[in-house]
Amino acid sequence: MSEKLKIGISIGDVNGVGLEVIIKTLADSRIFDYCTPIVYGHTKVASFHRRTVQVHDLNFNVIDSPANAHHKKANIINCWEEDVKIELGAANETGGKYAFLSLQRATDDLISGHIDALVTAPINKDNIQNEEFNFPGHTEYLQQRDNSPEVLMFLVSDTLRVGVVTGHIPVAQVAQSITAEKILAKLKLMNTSLKQDFWIRKPKIAVLGLNPHAGDNGLIGNEEKDIIMPALEEARANGILALGPYPADGFFANGAYMQFDAVLAMYHDQGLIPFKQISFESGVNYTAGLSFVRTSPDHGTAYDIAGKNKASEVSFREALFQAIHIVKHRRETAVLNENPLQFSKLSRDRD
Structure with a gap:
């Protein structure tokens, strides 16, 4: 198997189900056989959600850069220093502020090539609006950051x-x-x-x-x-x-x-x-x-069930694996374009 990909994860609205589905996904240690996950958020916020969903056997490895990520653990980068007041199910300014800080830091690392792909947890498209995020959603923000025409x-x-x-x-x-x-x-x-x-x-x-x-x-x-x-x-x-x-x-x-x-x-x-x-x-x-790979689950913040341990992680897990597959497909395609004779070897090596 080739070197594992580093997959960045933005946490979305801290008052929604984003961290719940992230934690439930990463609690399955088999994930680490396929990628090195790096969550952009804060350990205190993650710990709050981990207790809420009663996941006790997942510990985050705190790092300051993707270069220091542990390949067999769930890694987390602290994107702010202050304490955050979490109000599960509330659509408020706090949820938008920290969703943006997470997304911004993750996108910076994505564009710089420090991570291989980005999986974004759901945001509230209203409360995330600010001077730097004046977009209808993730798609348009990432398009602008990538300078992509379409x-x-x-x-x-x-x-x-x-x-x-x-x-x-x-x-x-x-x-x-x-x-x-x-x-x-x-x-x-x-x-x-x-x-x-x-x-x-x-x-x-x-x-x-x-x-x-x-x-x-x-x-x-x-x-x-x-x-x-x-x-x-x-x-x-x-x-x-x-x-x-x-x-x-x-x-x-x-x-x-x-x-x-x-x-x-x-x-x-x-x-x-x-x-x-x-x-x-x-x-x-x-x-x-986009020039980079970004996926997300196909659901929203789900404020109505936030903190109730009812959110399914299936879509988020699929988004994570889809990101892995697409990055690998793109890289294999690039190799084939350079040397079509590599096709049979790549077909045997794919996992």
């Missing part, structure tokens, strides 16, 4: 992968924000990610319509004919196998999504509602298009 919010699981053309914007702005150029850009990102990050050689992508019944030949809107279909034709001309547009309701209801490697939805809820219905326990939010 990214794709990509929800992935074993049974379904869904990306969206428009992300965290009001529904009233969706139609005017959709252009053929934007659809084509997202399709290119999705196609590249499926090949590079998921090792799908010839991706087959379904594209959903914007309007009910995919416009019904113009009876319920012209976006399908005027915008989406020309984008699909251009995508196919560029060697991307993109089909549609499909009516969203029937497409998911009759299981048509199982015939495709990924689905491109036009807006947030059109894609995420069916995804979470189908893959909620194991779904992962992946940001495609």
